[in-house]
Structures are given as structure tokens and as C-alpha cells.
Amino acid sequence: MNALQHSLDAATVAGVIARVAERRPRIHCLTNTVAQNITANMLLAFGAVPSMASHPDEVAAVAAGAGAILINLGTLSLEGERAVPRLLEVAREHRKPLVLDPVFVELSPLRMRLAEEALRLPGIVVRGNAAEMQALEPRLALAPSATRVTTGRIDRIEGPGGWMDIAHGDPLMTKVTGLGCASSALVAACCAVEDDLVLAAGAALTAYGIAGEIAAERSAGPGSFAMHLVDSLAGLGDVALRARMG
Template identity: 70%
Template sequence: MNHSLDGARVAAILAAVGRLRPRVHCLTNTVAQNITANMLLACGAVPSMASHPGEVGAVAAGAGAILINLGTISPEGERAIPALVAVARERGIPLVLDPVFVELSPLRLRLAEAVLGLPGVTVRGNATEMAALAGLVGEAQGVLRVTTGKIDRIEGEGRMFAVAHGHEWMTKVTGLGCAASALVAACRAVEPDAAVAAAAALTAYGIAGEIAAGQAAGPGSFAMHLIDALAGLNEAALTARIG
């Protein structure tokens, strides 16, 4: 059975992000850093993006959630990942993994396996990435699988949420998928139910995309309007578009 969230629940989680202003520490794709930071700020979260292996653990220690994105992995990032996993384990910080192009690289697969050694990781990827990780995810403890596409599917602990919001231009702007993973992390920082957090984040993001598409002339202006739409979301706007 597919579950969905109503506008009031999504709005409440977004309001908690805005009120609590959790910091989301992002070891992320260099192509996506700017738009990821701006999307986090738009929903009320605070981004931090330290990547030096010598400081990343200390910086992430006070975060509300951690994002590890493999999009442009570097030797420095490779060394930083164990420190982030360790601090997440020691302090019970929720961790989201975005396994960008994991199907193309044995290195990425090995790094994803190291992250999945931490119980309770949320993995957000497209269908190809999630298929490449199927064996590892099946063996990991308490993983929440978030597969994004035309219909986003959130699966874990015997439940499945389906989110059918968004716009095709969301696939035409570099970094918007990476930013979606950061929003999942922001919602997870304030919502203890990982599946509900992911469903809220993707519902809000998809609806913001629909609103932005009605104001934009094309993918370039869409990115600007998407940030504005996310910042302006409220319960009325959410409820009006949730069927």
C-alpha cells in the first residue's frame, strides 16, 4: 500500500525546519554546492560544506544531519567520508547518501558500501543508481530507500510512500537532484521518522517545482523560481496541489 502525506503534515515539517534551523553538513558534488546551499537556506536550514579530512569531523559534529554525495569525489573527499561516518555513528546524526553515478565506478561502489555500514542510512538516488546498490542495500541495516523519478518512491520498514509531484525541468538543471538529497537531510534533522521526512521533503520540492514551472520561461529561470517557490511554500499552497 502506498502512503502519502497531507499538506498539513508537510507544512508542519517545513515549519520545524524553519523554526529549528538545523545545520546540514554537505560533502557534496562541487557542481551542486551553490544550488544545494541556496535550497537549504530557502527552506530555513543552514548549510555547511567543509571537506578537508582534518576538520570535517569537527565541523559535522554539531550538525543536525549529514549528506554524503559522491558526484565529484576527490582524494580529499574519499578520506573525509570515514570521518563523517564515524561522527554520525558516535553522535547519532542522521546521514543521507546520494550515490551519484555509483554504477560507473568501483571506487564509488566501495565508498557507498562504507557509508552503508552505518545503520539507518537514507539512500536517495535514481533508478539506475539504486539498482547498482541493490545488493549492498539489501544487506545493510535499516536503510531507507528513496528512488526518485517521475514518481518518487520511499521504501523502508515495511512501508512505501509515493510522491508524484515535480516538473520535467527539474531534470534539466545541474544539481537539482543533489539539492533534493540535501532537503531530505534537512527534514530528517527535525523529523525522527525517516520515511516521513523523505516524503515531506520530496513532496515540498516537487510542488515547488510545479509552481516554479508556471513562472519560468525555461530551465535557466526555472532554477531561480524554484528557490523562490520553496521559500514561499505554505500549507495552503501544498494542500491545493496534493490530490
């Protein structure tokens, strides 16, 4: 663990969110088919712009103008396998923030190989659950510039510049397919406007978690929760952040 613990207050989170809304960064998402729709809607609610080209013959051209890139290894296709190295090259050449979401990497040698390729990229952000991050631990140990984002009941963010814990959210966020994948896209959106990647990830997950808390209070179950989460994220402001962050 890094020695320096980052602190995060409502004003800082609000500032990062305001920059996303002002700059409207385009986030290029190579993501799984289950998560495409909800990821796009969450990015729009957050103030960012999604693009999701996946064909290997066009993905580099589309991603070159994006503010950040997300690679999600869920539901891999032959085209997706070919597209990943091209996106990594775009991120390397253009110095774009890149977030890797290693979905079920512990189950698939192919996903592990692609994750290993991604971890060679300096300054990468990896957002996964505890099982995924544990499976990647030997590779992450060889990537000292990587920022690790391990999500769960309490989210742990660790990077070269420090670490922080985020304790916002609601259990209903685990009951809707694609919400974890969408959180990776929001991390990418904040990385597009904030150079401190630990701070960027912390702001994204704090905003998302607080929106989840608000949505849970308004919903009757997982179906209505997903609808309210989009609304809560879109309407999240300083007052709600201050009230929930103390």
C-alpha cells in the first residue's frame, strides 16, 4: 500500500464532475454487449459522450479523438480481440487515459493474455472486483505505474501517488447487470479531465455511489433502481454531495 492517503471532499468531487460536464469528453468504450446501453446512458447522464466502435479496421480512427478509452473484456469476440491492441497503441501514441475492466479474467486465458498486454501501458487504470484484481495481482506487481481500483462494499483505489477508500453505494447496485462496467466508464470520464488518477477514480466512484444511494431511496426494486440511478446521476449536485459526504 502506498504511504499517502488521499482525502476527498464534496467540493473536490463537485469540481471534477463540473469539468466533465463542461468539457464533455468523448469516452471510447470497447465494452461487452450486456453493458453497452447502460454504459452509454450513464456517460450521458454524467455529462460525457460515449462512442463504441468495435470493428478493428476503424476503432483506432474513432478512438484517436476521444478523451479517454475504456477496454472491457466481457463478451469478447474475434473482432474485439483484434481491436484491443489497436486501442492500446492509440492510448500509447496519443497519451490518452485508458481504463481496463478485466471482467472474469480469472476464468479465461484469452482475457488474461489481453490484460497482460494492457498492463504494459504506462499509467493504466484497472477497475475490477476483488476476484479479478486478485487474479491479476502477479501482473499488477510488474506494473508500478498502474492505478488499481478494486470495487466492492468499500472501494479501494491505489496508485503511485497514494490511496483512498470510498464507502458510498447501495446493495442494489449489484442486482442490475452492467452497473460495474458502467462505473469503469465513469472512471474513464473523470480521468479525461483530471490528471491525478487516484483522485479521478475517487470522484467517479463517490458520485456514482451517492447517486446509487439516492436511487435506492426512490426505487421499488432492481428494475426501477436502474431508471432512478440514471436520473440521480444526471441530477447530482453540490447539495447532495455535501449532505452525503459529511
